[in-house]
Amino acid sequence: MGTILRIRKKEFFKSIRWKLVSTYLILIAFILLLTIIFIRDYLIKSNVSETQTNQLAQSNIISSQIAPFMNNVNNAYTRSYVEDIIKQHSLDSRSRVLVIDQEMHVILDSYDDFESQNLDLVEVDNALMGINSANIYRYKTDYIMYTAVPIIFQNEIIGVIFMSVNADFIFENVQNILDKLIIIFLIALFVSFFISVFFAEIISTPIESLTESVKKVTLGNYQTKVEVKGNDEIGALGNAFNSMSVKLFQVDDRRKKFVSNVSHELRTPMTSMKIVSDTLLSQDHWDEAIYREFMQDINSEVDRLNNIIDSLLYLVRIEKDEIELDYSVTYVNYLIEKVIKTIKPIAQMKHIEITFISNNKIQINLDQEKMQQCLLNIVGNAVKYTPENGMVNVSLTDRRDTIAISIMDNGIGIPEKDVPFIFDRFYRVDEARARKTGGTGLGLSIAQQIVQLHQGSIEVTSHMNQGTDITIILPKH
């Protein structure tokens, strides 16, 4: 149990699902983190600047209120009046207010602490030069904001209003907002997790099912199909897989049939020879005439075997993909005439007339030897499957981009149900009639293979007892 869990866990972390979910989550978390940093920065800056503006405005108000009394501030009455003003402001804005003279001496302090001390600070220095200034400082855990503005009377800087205020509230406010934001972002991250799991599922489920199917095909289960949903890249992959498994199934089926056909075809002559030789061996003495007859039977079976093996070897050789056609520019007319000349003696024995009609001479690029073999097989069939006194007409026509060689006979014809199979290896219509005529059933397979190597095609039309028309179509270029 433990082992299974460990393997599952290991597989999970290697899975595309996990990679998608983790990448997506890391991305979202990174974006949220950047957003938080940006918002925090922005909030601090804007709050600090707002507080600075407020403090400076406050300082300016105090400055303008007390400016007329500055010259007289040593007078007890005036001093207490000014003191009231700064204490009131100090209370209102919860800040400490100091009035400083040109020599940086503290004249008044709302907290009554710093009076008659020197306050040599940058802000005070700036204010004495006529510049309003405000800065924030950190003392241990606290933030403090200093602001200083000049006190101007009759266009002359006669002192400084210095204010200090605890700025912790700025950071506390920002932190409060951030706390809420972090909760919202955590919820967003949580929701993102489910969204990413959902999308990872959409992507990885079909891939997993495809992997399962590939495994099944590897085990020889060629009829395996995957369910294709949608027409995206994954759908296209599924469709490609399904076409591949159909193709594999066909190839495997053809291979099985081929092996079984070859064994069967080789066994038939073997069985005949076995029977004949057993018969010969069963008695001590036979007449010489019987010996001869039996030996002739064996001899013809050996010929048949040789024929089958030769045809098979030829077929296998031309089926090899790497086969190179030996192209040469050829007058098709002459090629056909040559084939007819070869077959004529056999035709004459059956009193079959072979004619050849062609309107003009046609020259195309082809492998002479192979095309001759192809024509021999087809014209040979026409003669073979036409009874005595029949007719075979060969014609050559020039079409636009192709040429057509038609071989027509008025022989026994092919039943409609057999037409689709006559190009299959070892296929022969009606075994009984085939046995009488002899043959291996490989002739048309070889012919078709040769035509296909030339990028051409073969068409068949046939009517029982009326005749057959086989047309070879070859591209001119």
Ligand SMILES: Nc1ncnc2c1ncn2[C@@H]1O[C@H](COP(=O)(O)OP(=O)(O)OP(=O)(O)O)[C@@H](O)[C@H]1O
């Ligand atoms: N012109 C034709 N007329 C009638 N049947 C034909 C004709 N051509 C082919 N066939 C049928 O198609 C079958 C397949 O032909 P194919 O040439 O492949 O084999 P085959 O002639 O029997 O043997 P071989 O390998 O010696 O040629 C033949 O057995 C025959 O039944």
Ligand SMILES: [Mg+2]
């Ligand atoms: Mg044949």
